[in-house]
Amino acid sequence: MTLPPDLVIFDCDGVLVDSEAMTLAIMRNSFAQHGLDLTTAQADSLFVGGTMRTAMQTARKMGAVLPDDWVEQVYEEIYAALAAGVELVPGIVSVLDALDAAGIRYGVGSNGRHEKMEITLNRTGLMDRLQGRVFSRQDVAHPKPAPDLYLHVAAQLGVPASRAVVVEDSPTGAQAAKAAGMVCFGFTAETHPDRMTPICDAVFDRMDVLPGLLGV
Structure with a gap:
């Protein structure tokens, strides 16, 4: 070109x-509450750039026990944090x-x-x-x-x-x-x-x- x-x-x-950092921190905390502890580096490698639905599927495969409405739950938390501080x-x-x-x-x-x-x-x-x-x-x-x-x-x-x-x-x-x-x-x-x-x-x-x- x-x-x-x-x-x-x-x-x-x-x-x-x-x-990104704010969103990843909320996702990591939520996954930890549901049985999956990830480092920041792991979460970054796995989830940055993807969709939340794919993140939920990946986390479940890795052992997280997530409710079916997890995507909506975590988005609600993320939206509140971004509205306050992005x-x-x-x-x-x-x-x-x-x-x-x-x-x-x-x-x-x-x-x-x-x-x-x-x-x-x-x-x-x-x-x-x-x-x-x-x-x-x-x-x-x-x-x-x-x-x-x-x-x-x-x-x-x-x-x-x-x-x-x-x-x-x-x-x-x-x-x-x-x-x-x-x-x-x-x-x-x-x-x-x-x-x-x-x-x-x-x-x-x-x-x-x-x-x-x-x-x-």
Whole structure:
């Protein structure tokens, strides 16, 4: 691809909003209450970038005795915590400003629910800016690592997949981007670079580096 791209698609959690650590802590605590103790590193490796339904299935296979309504229970707790305390990923506003100045379109593609993004993006002041450009795995048949969501975002925003760049912080999301035929830049502030480097076209750990990678 010749840079800059025509479209940049951002994952939400861990890329736009600093929500991953908070969410993982709540999930770990809930799993421990139901018989499965995991380290932060284990939870990160198993669950970041995936869906809550898949997390429940994985935890059950590992020995957690979870009620059938666990997903709704844990989401209620997560939503309350995010509404009270989620913050922006440092530097992301400057990235969006640079894209606006360059006339480059951008949108969001997340395995999280729309309800969750309503909370996090509204609290951090990004929702007005992103209105009409926020897409969830609820909008497609298959979540990441399938390519469906990223292909859907590009189609909805009128840009060929070959002209889109994805910014991701999880191997699951990076696999989805590559399956969609898109360039992927891996954000490694909270994810070990070794997990992202084999999948991504480039990795970076500070948002102020991203405009340069995008050719902006």
